[in-house]
Amino acid sequence: MAATLTANAPARPRKLLASRRTRVGILYALPVVVYLLVLFVYPILSTLFLSLKNTDGSLTLHWYVDALTGINLSVLLTTVRISAETALFSLVFGFVLANAISRLKPLWAGVAMLIVVVPHFISALVRTYGWIILLGDKGLVNDTLAKLWVPGAPFQLLYNEIGVVIGTTSVMLPYTVLLLYSVMRGVDRRLLAAAASMGAGRVTIFRRVYLPLVAPGLASAGLLSFILSLGYYITPALMGGPDQTMIASLINQQVMKQNQWNGAAAEGVVLLLLTFAGLLLVKVVTSFGASRKKRSAS
């Protein structure tokens, strides 16, 4: 599950079409190919054209210049920052949760996973309003903190970056927990016992055996929550202030309020490129790690 995100396609031998089996295979793949062409490739290409089209129909790059300058650039940077923060926090909490769940007996692990995942079935809108109730000035969180005489309470937990990151992290958490849990389940616990038998203490076992074994899962989980956050709309829009406007909100405004489709298309393409950049980053990091290992081994 974790590997699929980062796995690269195997190198294809030439003269592929020569084999009869391959031709039959293409026939089977045809429905999927058509589906992807119509519902995926065509919309992306038309968005791309839209983003390059001037009002008089000629080709232009000025929508991109718009998208990457001034207020739009700061929205873009905010989006990346909030997404990175969300990825970090959902990784940390996801790791702790998944690690705890993976140590439970199968029955209890199932129950715990249900508790983690079920909120995801509830509409994001409902959950976001739930957070707004909890995090408000007179909400449960601030109320409790105030009763405990925590200095500074009530805190401003809404309509700022804290609120947005709390909201998006709670949305992303099920994904990271699911991904990390499946990777952690796949780790042979007896390997840890083997390390202990050779004299490794708990910290060493964690650092040198457990962590490297779950690292691919961490990379894909972090990437997934980062990418999902990039284009996330409801929670930042409802729980953030003006300074937390994210790119999805910007696109929404351009289309709904300004009827500015070309600019929105350019923003959309930028978002897509950001996603690719994220994928590339993880790929570079993992292959760098692999090559470093190889060098140290030789």
Next chain:
Amino acid sequence: MAEFGVVTPSVKVAGGKLPTATGKPLSVVALRKTYGDVVAVDEASMEIAAGEFVTFLGASGSGKTTTLMMIAGFCEPDSGTITVGDRDVTRLAPQKRGLGFVFQQYLLFPHMTVSENVAFPLTLRGVPKDEIRRRVGETLEIAGLSGFGGRKPRELSGGQQQRVALCRALVYRPPVILMDEPLGALDKKLRDQLQIEIKAIQQELGLTVVYVTHDQEEALVLSDRIAVMRNGLIEQFDTPRELFERPRTPFVADFLGAANFLPGRVLQNTDEHTVVRLDQSGGLLTARRHELASGTSVKVAVQPGRLRACAPDDGFCTGTVETATYVGTLVRAGVRIDGGDAPLLRLEVPAGRGPVTGERVGVTVDPEDVNLFPVEQGG
């Protein structure tokens, strides 16, 4: 990682000689473990000498693995003590015992190369880098794995992986190496080959090994001494020869020698011999002297390989050959003894002059090769 340096001061000693040659590397006293009402291990005691290869042999559920796990520290005994060298390690965590362990499932670290796997226990002990490199190289060479250092475990065969696991367990010269059915996952041919290799490495380096297996042959090939276990009890702890020739219980005679058992009663004792009248045929069988009173009900145990065919009525019993299977150098024969419905008496005789199906034969045996076990009354 200073704590490990204290635990195993031996690791800093270069060279192949075992530093704990004085004193017993491992002793176990009255070890007991229960799971609910089930006694997994009952009062297991033994002392293991330096350089000795000891095997716990038994069927599954006999307590052999539990005993090993308690020595390793993966399972805590209810009572009893485990001493490694001069240290009482009974309640210590596995990582503080300084022992080596080879698992049946190899359990190599998949994210590390072969060299890194073998180097792992050394890095924990703060051994300098160039010494790690040297010792890893030496150890891999001993196991015939030179040139495999850069590979990942998944690129190796099962036999090679287990060799790496062995290297990883012995590279830091633990005073005792524990092995839990290390060859259990391999096919027969590879198992035979690795048995010889393990034995050779053990003898060359003077390793002290505690080994667990359910395979009698494996135990006999490898071990200096074997602890035969059943139902949590050590039935007998002895050299293979003693276990074979002088089993102390019918179980040991059966488990190791696959002995024939014949019911009988002690007729008389002479200075050197004990004569038994067999219940079925009424024939007289002479055994070496046992301290058993006349009239005692006994089980006579004789291994198939020690029985010989002779002319009818010349031996302690006579019967008809019912089966005769040629198995290369041997013929395995089953003889139906006259005057009873006992199981077939199993013989293993050299091929060539072996009996033929339907032939009338007598069966004889050297008194030295007969073991008598008194039958408890009512039992």
